[in-house]
Amino acid sequence: MSNLVIVESPSKAKTVQKYLGQGFEVAASMGHVRDLPKSKLGVDIENDFEPVYVPMKDKEEVIASLKKAAKKADKVYLAGDPDREGEAISWHLAQLLDIPMDAPVRVTFNEITKTGVQNGMAHPRSIDLDLVNAQQARRILDRIVGYKLSPFLWKKVRRGLSAGRVQSAAVKMIVDREKEINAFKPEEYWSIEAKMTAPSSKKQFDATFVGMDGAKTELHSESETNAVLARLEGAQFNVTGVKKSVRRKSPAAPFTTSTMQQEASKKLGFQTSKTMRAAQQLYEGVEIEGMGAVGLITYMRTDSLRVSDEARASAYKYIEEKYGKNYLPASPKVYKTKAGAQDAHEAIRPSTPELTPERVKDSLTPEQYKLYKLIWERFIASQMANALMDTVSVDIDANGCAFKATGYSVKFDGFTVLYEESKDDEENKVLPEINPGDVLKLKNIEGKQHFTQPPARYTEGSFIKAMEENGIGRPSTYASTISTIINRFYVERDGKQLKPTGLGEVTTDLLKAHFKQIVDTKFTAQMESSLDKIEIGEKDWVGTLKDFYGDFSDTLTKAETSMEGKRVKVPDEETDEVCEICGKPMVIKIGRFGRFLACTGFPECTNTKKIIKPTGGICPLCGKKILAKKSKKGKKYFGCEDNPTCPFMSWDTPVSDKCPKCNDGTTLFKKGGKMFCLKEGCGYEVAIKKEK
The missing domain is CATH 1.10.460.10 (Topoisomerase I, domain 2)
Known part of the structure; x- marks a missing residue:
C-alpha cells in the first residue's frame, strides 16, 4: 500500500520522510498553491463574498506533480503547518486533488520528531472548515x-x-x-546623591535623598536643591532602620512567538523576519551530524505557554544531572496563557531537550545556533527553581532629611545560572554591614540636574x-x-x-x-x-x-x-547634499523604487542620484570613504567613493576595528570567523572571538 504525505516545504518533507520510511512518499506543495487573482478583486461581493481562486502562476508544475503522485497513491495525507494557513493550504489541495472534505486526511505535527510525526499520523481528521473560513x-x-x-x-x-x-x-x-x-517638552528635576561609609567598613556606598520632615520631597530646581544641601551642612547621618528580606525571582515563561521575537531582537539584534526564518528552519528540520534531519523546536507560531509532561520530564532530567536536585522546583512550573490566546500548540521549546546547543552547534548556521541556544536556555530555565536574593534597605536621617540605600546579593542563583531575560542583567550591589543606630561618615554629596525624557521610538x-x-x-x-x-x-x-x-x-x-x-x-x-x-x-x-x-x-x-480634485503632497526630506550640476540643495524623495536624492531646481535641473551611506571604513588603496553598494543583481558589496578613479571593491564587510600592524587607521574587514587587513603587503589577520 502506498501513501502520499503532502507538507509545505522540501526541508520538512525530508525530515518527515526519515521518520515515515518505506510505504510513504513525502512531497512539498511549496506553500500555497491557489490564491485570489493578482489582476482583479477576485471576490464576488454581491454573492456572499464568494472568492474566485486560481492556481498560482509559479505553482503549475508543482500542482501537476502532486496530482500525478496522488493518482498513484492509495491514500493521501495533507500535513500542512498546524495553523490557519496550513489548514487553508490543505483545503485548497483537497479541492485540486478531488479529496472529499469529510475524509480523515488532515494530519498535523507540533514537532517534527519521530514521536511528533507518529502521533500526527496516528490521529488523522477531516479538514477543519472553521479554521479555513477564518483564513x-x-x-x-x-x-x-x-x-x-x-x-x-x-x-x-x-x-x-x-x-x-x-x-x-x-x-x-x-x-x-x-x-x-x-x-x-522636557521638565527639569533634581536628585541628591550621597556617598558614605559605615563603621564596619571603608567601602563606600550610595544613598539617595527621598524627602524631609516626614514627607516625600521632589526637587524641581537648583535653588530647591541648594536649600536642602545647605540644611545638610554639618548634619550627622544616622541609621534609623535596617530591613533585611529574601526576594524570590522567578524564571520567565518559555517563549511564545511574540516573546521569542522580542528577546531575539534585544539579545541577538535579529530583525523579526530573520528570527522567523531561522525558527522555521529549526522546526522543519536540520541535518545533524550522526542523526540525519531533525526538527529541533516545536511549532514556532503560538501564543500558548503550555508545556507537555514529557518535555517537562526531559528538562528535569537534564537539570538534575547538570546542576543537582536543589535546582529543581518544589512543584512543577505552570505558566498561565493570556486570555484569548490560541492554545492549539505548546509554547516554543526544544523538541528534544537532551540535544543541547553545544551538541548541535557544528551542524547549524550561526543564526540557527544563536536562536536555538536562546530557545533552549529559556525553556530549561523556565523549569528550574527560583533564584533567591538577600536584600537590604537602609533608612538614614540627617537633620530631618531622609535618605535611602539599598543593596542585594544572590543567596541562591537558581535558574539564573543558565538564563536571564535581557532586562534583568545586573550585578550584585552589596552593602557593608549596617545596623540601626550607626552613625555614617559622609564622603561626598552633590545635587544632580536631570530632565524628563520623551518616549522612545519603537524598536x-x-x-x-x-x-x-x-x-x-x-x-x-x-x-x-x-x-x-x-x-x-x-x-x-x-x-x-x-x-x-x-x-x-x-x-x-x-x-x-x-x-x-x-x-x-x-x-x-x-x-x-x-x-x-x-x-x-x-x-x-x-x-x-x-x-x-x-x-x-x-x-x-x-x-x-x-476629496474630489484634491491631492496631498508628500514633504521632501532636507539634506546637506548640494547638486553638483546646478549648485542647489538636494532633497530626499520617495519614488516607486524607494528613496533617492533629487535636485530642488527641478524642472530646470533634473539631476537625481542614489542614496549611498558611508560605512565608516577607509579605502585601503586611496584612503577615501568606503561605501556600501549593490550589484546589478542586488548583491551587497563595498567600494571606494572615488569610483571609477579608484578600483577598490570587496565582498567582505568593513568593521570598526583598525589594523594594529599598519597602525595608521587602516580599516579591518571580516569574513567568516576572521578579521583581516586588505592593505597591500600587510597580511594581518585575527580570529573573531566566539560568543560564550
Missing part, C-alpha cells in the same frame, strides 16, 4: 481593503501606494509615537510587544507586517529604531481624516477578535464580512466626494 475571511478582508482603498491613495497621494487593514493601523502607531516625541522588539498589547495582528503576522510597512516606505529603520517617513505621516493623516476605523487600533483589534471567533465556530465569516463592508463602502464614497 478566508482574513484574506478576503485584506483584499477588499487593499483593492478598494489603494486606488484612493493613488489619486490623492501618489501612484503605487497601498493600504492594508493591519499595516495601516501599525503605521499609525509609529506615526503617533513620533508625534508624541516631537510634542514632548522591532518593543513594537511587537505594543502590537500584541493592542491586539493588532497575530503571532503569525507580526514579522510580515513590519516587513511590509518598511518595504512600502511608510516606515524606515534609523539604527535599531522604527521611524515614520514623510510618506507614512501624510498617508496616515489622510486615512485618519477619512477612514478612521481602518487606522483605529481598537477597531483593528475587534476585527482580529472576530476572526478568532470564526476560527472556533462562534461567528459566521460571511456575516462578519457583510458587517464590515457596509460601513467601509459608505466611508469610501464619502471620502472620494470630499
Whole structure:
C-alpha cells in the first residue's frame, strides 16, 4: 500500500520522510498553491463574498506533480503547518486533488520528531472548515481593503501606494509615537546623591535623598536643591532602620512567538523576519551530524505557554544531572496563557531537550545556533527553581532629611545560572554591614540636574510587544507586517529604531481624516477578535464580512466626494547634499523604487542620484570613504567613493576595528570567523572571538 504525505516545504518533507520510511512518499506543495487573482478583486461581493481562486502562476508544475503522485497513491495525507494557513493550504489541495472534505486526511505535527510525526499520523481528521473560513475571511478582508482603498491613495497621494487593514493601523502607531516625541517638552528635576561609609567598613556606598520632615520631597530646581544641601551642612547621618528580606525571582515563561521575537531582537539584534526564518528552519528540520534531519523546536507560531509532561520530564532530567536536585522546583512550573490566546500548540521549546546547543552547534548556521541556544536556555530555565536574593534597605536621617540605600546579593542563583531575560542583567550591589543606630561618615554629596525624557521610538522588539498589547495582528503576522510597512516606505529603520517617513505621516493623516476605523487600533483589534471567533465556530465569516463592508463602502464614497480634485503632497526630506550640476540643495524623495536624492531646481535641473551611506571604513588603496553598494543583481558589496578613479571593491564587510600592524587607521574587514587587513603587503589577520 502506498501513501502520499503532502507538507509545505522540501526541508520538512525530508525530515518527515526519515521518520515515515518505506510505504510513504513525502512531497512539498511549496506553500500555497491557489490564491485570489493578482489582476482583479477576485471576490464576488454581491454573492456572499464568494472568492474566485486560481492556481498560482509559479505553482503549475508543482500542482501537476502532486496530482500525478496522488493518482498513484492509495491514500493521501495533507500535513500542512498546524495553523490557519496550513489548514487553508490543505483545503485548497483537497479541492485540486478531488479529496472529499469529510475524509480523515488532515494530519498535523507540533514537532517534527519521530514521536511528533507518529502521533500526527496516528490521529488523522477531516479538514477543519472553521479554521479555513477564518483564513478566508482574513484574506478576503485584506483584499477588499487593499483593492478598494489603494486606488484612493493613488489619486490623492501618489501612484503605487497601498493600504492594508493591519499595516495601516501599525503605521499609525509609529506615526503617533513620533508625534508624541516631537510634542514632548522636557521638565527639569533634581536628585541628591550621597556617598558614605559605615563603621564596619571603608567601602563606600550610595544613598539617595527621598524627602524631609516626614514627607516625600521632589526637587524641581537648583535653588530647591541648594536649600536642602545647605540644611545638610554639618548634619550627622544616622541609621534609623535596617530591613533585611529574601526576594524570590522567578524564571520567565518559555517563549511564545511574540516573546521569542522580542528577546531575539534585544539579545541577538535579529530583525523579526530573520528570527522567523531561522525558527522555521529549526522546526522543519536540520541535518545533524550522526542523526540525519531533525526538527529541533516545536511549532514556532503560538501564543500558548503550555508545556507537555514529557518535555517537562526531559528538562528535569537534564537539570538534575547538570546542576543537582536543589535546582529543581518544589512543584512543577505552570505558566498561565493570556486570555484569548490560541492554545492549539505548546509554547516554543526544544523538541528534544537532551540535544543541547553545544551538541548541535557544528551542524547549524550561526543564526540557527544563536536562536536555538536562546530557545533552549529559556525553556530549561523556565523549569528550574527560583533564584533567591538577600536584600537590604537602609533608612538614614540627617537633620530631618531622609535618605535611602539599598543593596542585594544572590543567596541562591537558581535558574539564573543558565538564563536571564535581557532586562534583568545586573550585578550584585552589596552593602557593608549596617545596623540601626550607626552613625555614617559622609564622603561626598552633590545635587544632580536631570530632565524628563520623551518616549522612545519603537524598536522591532518593543513594537511587537505594543502590537500584541493592542491586539493588532497575530503571532503569525507580526514579522510580515513590519516587513511590509518598511518595504512600502511608510516606515524606515534609523539604527535599531522604527521611524515614520514623510510618506507614512501624510498617508496616515489622510486615512485618519477619512477612514478612521481602518487606522483605529481598537477597531483593528475587534476585527482580529472576530476572526478568532470564526476560527472556533462562534461567528459566521460571511456575516462578519457583510458587517464590515457596509460601513467601509459608505466611508469610501464619502471620502472620494470630499476629496474630489484634491491631492496631498508628500514633504521632501532636507539634506546637506548640494547638486553638483546646478549648485542647489538636494532633497530626499520617495519614488516607486524607494528613496533617492533629487535636485530642488527641478524642472530646470533634473539631476537625481542614489542614496549611498558611508560605512565608516577607509579605502585601503586611496584612503577615501568606503561605501556600501549593490550589484546589478542586488548583491551587497563595498567600494571606494572615488569610483571609477579608484578600483577598490570587496565582498567582505568593513568593521570598526583598525589594523594594529599598519597602525595608521587602516580599516579591518571580516569574513567568516576572521578579521583581516586588505592593505597591500600587510597580511594581518585575527580570529573573531566566539560568543560564550
